[in-house]
Amino acid sequence: PGREAGVIGVPAARAQDRYKMAFIQWQPHTVPAAWSKGIEEVLKPQQVIDYELLDGQNKVEVQVSLMDTLVSQGASVIFLQPIDSVALAPSIAKAKRSGVSVITLNIDATEPHAAHVEMNHYYGAMDIAKAMGDAMGGKGKVAILNAPPGIIIRDQRTNGFVEGMKAHHPGIEIVADQVADWDRKKAQDVLNTILAAHPDLGGAYGVNDSMALGAVDVAKEKGLLGKFVVFGNDGETAALESIEAGELTGTQYTDVYQQGRLAAAAATVLATGAVNASAFGQQSRLLMPYLIATKDNVGTIQASQRW
Amino acid sequence: MNADAPVLRGVGLGKTYGNLAALADADFTVRPGEVRALIGSNGAGKSTLIKILTGAVLPTRGTVEIEGQAAPLGDPLGMIRRGVACIYQHSNLAPAMSVLDNIYLGRQPTRALGIVDTGRQRREALDLLARHDIDIDLDRPVGSLPTVKQKEVEILKALALDARVILMDEPTGWLAAADVARLHATVRALKARGVGIVYISHVLDEIFAVCDTVTIMRDGRIVAESDVAAIDRPTVVRLMVGDKLAGEASGAALQQRHPRGTGVVRMSARDLGKRGVFGGVSFDLHAGEIFCLTGLIGSKRTELVRTLFGSDRFDTGTLEIDGRPADIRSPQSGMAHGIGFVPEDRHREGLMLDMNVTENLAMATLDRHRRGPLLSRGSMARAGRQAIDELSVRPPDGGKLVRLLSGGNQQKVLVGKWLGRNPRILILDEPTVGVDVGAKAEIYAILRRARGEGAAILVVSSDLEEVMTVADRIGVMVSGRLVATHDAGAVTQEQIVREIGGGTA
């Protein structure tokens, strides 16, 4: 499908010397919002590029439909934060056939494409497990405040954390793994409940920062601050501030702006440098360094790197 | 009595709801070619008995036999297959579906793969209409038809079955005299074909006109059975309602008439018209009189009185209340002018079926039960108890859901709801449909009392007996025009009948 559309579409749009780029995010959230900011920073000054942010509504089918729409619109580059690696692959293949370059953010797709910018969730979560175990002295009980299945990041982070604990701190027991829907309020409720069953709980890992901050709220209320170890994931401003305030123990931080900028730079080359996506024999891969931010090193994160 | 073997027989039937015995130990038979009247006051258990026989209700006790064979209980389809048809008391139609589909509900003739044979369905339906002399648009959604037309659809639905027994639960409610006569012709024709018929009605004239035998029920029990020829009216009434009430019922007609009441004009309509519906309607309604509007079904009496109350608008003419022009645009403003309105269709427009009796009775008088911002349940309950007593609602339980009351008792609740307001002008549209003789007498008495207190009362009724009983003045409507008004004492029923029929041809 769309073979003709591809041939006709992209050149038609480009004939006007304008380049259309769009970012299909997973759902409205701080992380994609920061990416989008980073992307815009690079793209806006180049006045021949039209950029927009599109919402995947946390549904694979919406992302796929948006991909189709962008392809038929003759976009030159699509930034994509896929909900699933496989599910978006056919769309990416279709985009490639139409000469549209796809750059994935954070989650790779099984279909090779122009570029992939990522912070590794699996290893990141392993490192969190290690740091967390260290902070707890290698023993005790922890709980995972998790997201519901259905998005791949969740699986990677959970698996990484569980494996990491097994590898680095076999003395630590994961006594609860409960779903709190990415949500701070739900995380408060869930952790409160878990604490009732395990008053000796030593720490909690929130699969994103919001849930971790929810755990911090509970610790604060119960006067456990300092004794209770809480780790998050992502490294948004609120989390970093909380670390500085001595509440949150740590989080996996990555410079999401930078991630966006890198993606945008790659996109510019792909679009204006007349480099066709299919010209790449192999997909380029930009691995973002990450940092397990704790009180010790959080100061090294500059204000401009905070999102 | 008929010597044939009964076609339908109930033995020892009983039904209790909670602790209320709606029906107790009833033995009931219908023979081929017999028209059996089933009568009794409201809540006596007639509908319950009928519903057990059709399988609509599962009896607590007893058995049902068809031609000597035990029939399944609580299985409507099984009973239909065995040739039992029923015209239920309350509408049992799917409002959004066409008349045609409703007549054949669940039994459309089909071809292969369950595809409906619409051609055959329509042919059969048209044939049915022709045979029973009924005129109805087969493609209209039933819900858009007036109540009486819906009743006709119900009748057609039962007739279409070619049943061996037809149970008719108040088939003539809302029907006008001419339609009643037509139905009676149909009943006689069915009887001639050997169909057994059970006929429920509160209008004793009908019983004496078409029925062969009569079964009388009271408080859930069968109290008497007889050939119609062997019994007279007063006896029937006494058996139905007991001695005391029977006296009241027979006394009802002997009241004095007050044409033009106190002489003060409460409501004055001049040249009222609604495009395409009615027109040129002028009349005065006086304080202290009961003015009855009668006419054929479809003569637009309902439409007219609705505009008086404000639930519809008229588009020409003027309306004055107490000598001042009244601009009535909604029921609220109608009520602000002191009008009360008992609508025709208790289920569609009158009652909250899933609320209890007390609440329904208070529905039009909530402002009276207000204490500051709060609602006084106590005052509601008191008013409710009083109304229940006055109208002898059975069972006398204000907490009972209206849905669970018998049809006639529902109607009493509806009337009571408006009487409770003591409106200065009370409009009632077919107020006694489905109400038993005793309660009818009570309602009439209450109307008279309200009249005595100076209320102006406008009654729409198709029941000439009722009109002749209760009216001080009579208006006759034909095709949306008020063709004549009479003082009730100065006119005969025959003349009214002539006038009613006169306009149509």
Add this chain to the structure above:
Amino acid sequence: MKIRFSSAALLLFFAVTLAFFSVSAPRFATASTVENLMSGYAFVAILAMGQAWPILVRGIDLSIGAIVGLVGMIVFDLSLIFSVPGYVILPLALLAGALAGALNGVLIVYLHLQPFIATLATLAAYRGLTYSISGRQLVPGLTTTPIRDPWITGIETYFDLGGSIGLSRLINMPWFPLSFFIMLAVFALLQVLLLATRFGRDTCATGGNAEAARLAGIRVGAVTIAAYAISGICAAIAALIMVARFTTATEALGSGAELTAIAAAVIGGVSLAGGVGSMFGPAIGAFLLGAILIGLTLQGVPQFVQQIITGVILLAAVGYDRLLVLRRQRKLETAATGAGR
């Protein structure tokens, strides 16, 4: 008559929407947009048509999204873990959908539960079941393994109808996805079932007045269960189309689909009061929602504004329908009374 009328009105609204976007949205009136609409919303249309059945019997089915997820995961497991061939998977998937739907019906009929809460409970349960049987969690490598069974991926085949009949030489014709034809087949089947068969009449009767239907000897319980089973089967078909399109199933597949389907059905004139509706309306309703989303995206309307406009158009669609109904009622009234009946 009523059904035909309101469908025509909706079609008009749909046409106006298309015309509007064709004029205002760049590249909306192209073959590839039509292609997107067909392949991206055929399954929504199927879900909406399925949803119409529970609504017709005066219920609602909130569990269809979860059934989509469940059937999707069953297909995933059968294909990737058990290597069952596709031609076996297809009927099994439909069966699973039918059973899941029928269970809803059974809960409603035999346990007398309100449809809303019964299907909300099964929504949770089916989603939970999807999680537990998820091959992605049980067999780690499968997360990145696409389904390659041609019987399943074949559903995502496209046909160059325009090319084969030579029309493509004149205008730019879209390629028709197989899923669109599946949708047409489902539509034809269900439309005949609803409008021409006794079962269809019984369904409307059950929804219009369940007590009347019961007393007329209609097996109200069986009809209700069948209606929910149809909804389940449609969800299964939608799941197959989605799995074919994505070459995988996620645990969250189909979540939220119920509200879209309900919206499409109600826009399509299926009355929540039961007993009134057709298959045509829901299908058009689904494509209307799709056209709006695609059109707004092509117009470059910012995503958040899109949500607002979508809401407004939704209101406009039902408002327009309401207006027509009112006007027709008035006309009917004057006509009926004018005839002097």
Add this chain to the structure above:
Amino acid sequence: MNVAGMLRRDGIAQHLAPNALAIALAIIVVVFAVSEPAFLTSGNLIGIVRQVAIIGIMATCMTFVIMTGGVDLSVGPVLALSGLASYFALQAGMPLPVVILAGLAVGALVGLVNGLIVAFLQLPPIIVTLAMLSIVRGTALIVGGPEQHLIRNEPAYSFIGTGTLMGLPFSIYIFAAVALLMILVQRRTPLGLLVAAIGDNERAAYLSGHRIRLTKTLVYVICGAGAALAGIIQSSQVHTALATYGPFGTELDVIAAVVLGGTSIMGGNGSVARTLLGVFFLGVVNNGMNILNVPIDIQLIAKGAIIVVALALAARRA
């Protein structure tokens, strides 16, 4: 005497159905308590009330809407938008009452729009409020963006959600107050009766001289304001305002509580008190499964099954 006695007992039988849910609730409480003694600790029990407060407030306020035969799907985004409104009011340095009013006003306004469209244009509530869900979410995202807005150093505002009074979280008092108020309104005011009457037979209620449109509009306003209050509490509890709070599914949780309490989704009779029972039922089930660390898949299946069984019992008794 025996007739009256009979009737009274009949009445009791009629009222047994709603009690089945209470019985079911008692049973699951016992089951949880036996399998995990910590469930019955006062801390956890208070925790449950705190946890259900937000859904509970929305559900009690939604009950009237559902009783009139309507539904409000837009409560989730309203919760988010009112949090944002309060946040911006805080930013502008307004005094606390104004801040709270700002939040409530947003909710009441959305409710007003819902109500006016449903009542005066007579469009189906499910579609109207679905459209409004979309519109309000879009508005919230435009107003607030996808970022979190931190509420720092606002002790008075934070007290709403996190403060304690006499050993109990303050949010519980708010919940209790709203619940009591709504129960009072339902049982002791004309509005309460009217709402049921409209749901039962709107036409008859109109012909009884009641202001149907006004009443319908009002119930949506109440519902919107309830959602807004929930939004204020939530934003105060999590110290942030965010446009995506009250995500998809929130409205279903709220409606589930109402319907579980025995109010028919088709309108008519219903009870705020029984809605509360529904709220606690769901809250206890969630809490119990969390405390037993039941995995999410089994949790969902069990939740579905428990709801079905509890309601089936209720239906049987009736």
